[in-house]
Amino acid sequence: MFRYAFLLLALTAPVAAQEAPEPRPDRSVMDAAAQSALDDWASAYRGRALVQGVPRAVLDPVLDGLTLRPEVVAADRDRRAMQQPVWTYFDTAITEERIEAGRAAMARETRILEAIESRYGVEPQIIAAIWGIESDYGRDSALDDGLAVLASLAEGARRPAAFEAQLTAALKIVEAGDVEASDMSAAIDGTMGQTGLLPTTLIVHGVDFDGDGRRDVWDDSADALATTAAFLSSYGWVPGQPWGVEVTLPDGFDYGLARRAETQLPSEWAELGVTGTDDAPVDDFGPASILLPAGAEGAAFLIFPNFSVLERYDATDAWPLAVGLLSDGLTGGDALAADWPRDDRILTEQELTEMQRLLTQSGFDTFGIDGRVGPLTIAAIRAFQTDRGMVPDGYASLRVLRALRD
Known part of the structure; x- marks a missing residue:
């Protein structure tokens, strides 16, 4: 559930007043x-x-009287919702x-967790951190009728076919007797249970x-x-391997190396001056890449293959990082040594679209203008930053946009 704090923040954020707001349609008419x-x-x-095998005895009570x-x-x-900074x-x-x-x-459930x-x-x-992020350790009551949530998304969301498949899977879970339809609660995005998984995942990986x-x-x-x-x-979780470790980058670091495709052992990174925040080399837990969630001005991490496993849950940078950092806190780990650029702000979708257009017009092709920052846009930003003598961290910042506008 807390995975979608982004959604709640975005939906409740104040909107700047307009001089002459247009009249809105009557809400009751819209809802009807x-x-x-x-x-x-x-x-x-x-x-x-x-046709897909959901019996009428399960299907009809759900669809009859379904409420949007x-x-x-x-x-x-x-x-x-995708434009909130990670630190928020x-x-x-x-x-x-x-x-x-x-x-x-964890103390209460020690026997089960072990x-x-x-x-x-x-x-x-790790398990407890996901439990905490998704449902506040089973205490979160801000959930809704899961089947109604999935039906609403299947009818009106951006990816209706995907949510219809989730609804069908959810109905088959009810048919299997794992839960009563009335008890199948879900978060606003359709994920279910105390650890926030989709119904198709529960069918494959559910454990009694x-x-x-x-x-x-x-x-x-x-x-x-x-x-x-x-x-x-x-998905290949490696026992004993951390999700990641906060690191310090040396002066003059080649930020072109800070990309997911560039993996080296921590000892090899240490040869380039990349160390833990205690200035000691990070142990060789496995191949690692450098992640800069807020560019050169924020915290830096060496992330290991287990981070990619966490991304199977949620592919954003923010969620796996939150799980990892919370898991560290649960075992007495130190707080982050670096701070976030809290005076900075995230670009809007319109600004990201403008950035991609200006980059492409300036000869730094993003190979698409969609308002989303992917590997090709990051590469274009890096090339532009290098050309302008800026730190080439590939971060889509307001500073980069202003430089493009000049």
Whole structure:
């Protein structure tokens, strides 16, 4: 759930006043039209679900009387959610209260967590950190009717076919007897259970850890935690390898090396002056690359293959980092030595689109103008920064945009 603090922040952020705001359509009329569209979609979906093997006994009670959740569709369509800085998310996701609550939860579930680690090789603090981020250790009550959430997304979201597949999977979980339809709660993005996984993932990786005949990730913490461990293990989690380590970069560092494709052992990075924040070389846990979530002005990390495994849960930089940093806090790790550029701001989608256009016009082709920062845009920014004598960290900052405008 806290994975989507971005959504909540974006949707509740104040909007600058306009001199003459245009009148808005009546909300009740809009809601009635949206509900009618959902009803029409449900009628069409019923046939598709039956063909895919969902029995009427499960399907009809869900679709009859289905109520639209307009807020989840609005959140899915709101691209501002992707434009919050990582430190804003960390301020919400990683707090002293959550660290203390997590330590208490780990102490309470020690036997289960140790048994899960023995079976799947995933350390307790990693599992607990995901548990904390996703549901505040099973305490989060800000969840909704999961089937209504998925149906609303399947009808009105940006990726309707993907959410329809999730709804069908969720109905098959109900059919299997793992949970009652009324108890299948979900977050605003359709992820479910105490550790926030999608229904298709639960079908493949769901675990009945306590042996009661149900894979209940909603009300059974053991099942939820084991399911998360099974998921991570299936993607190659390496026992004993950290997700990442905060590092210090030397003066004159070649920022062209700070990219995911550039991997070296920590001892090799040390030869280039990259060390832990204690100035000592990082242990050789495996091949690692350098991650700069906020460019050269923020914290730097050596990230290991286990970071990529965490990205299987959520491919943003922010979520795996939050899990990793919270897991460090749960085991008494130090707070970050570097600070974030809190006086900076994230560019809007319109500004990112403008940046890509100006880069391409200036001879630094981004190979697409879509308002999203991917590897090709980062490479173009780096080339422009190098040309202008700026630190070539590839970070899409306001400073870069202003330089392009000049």
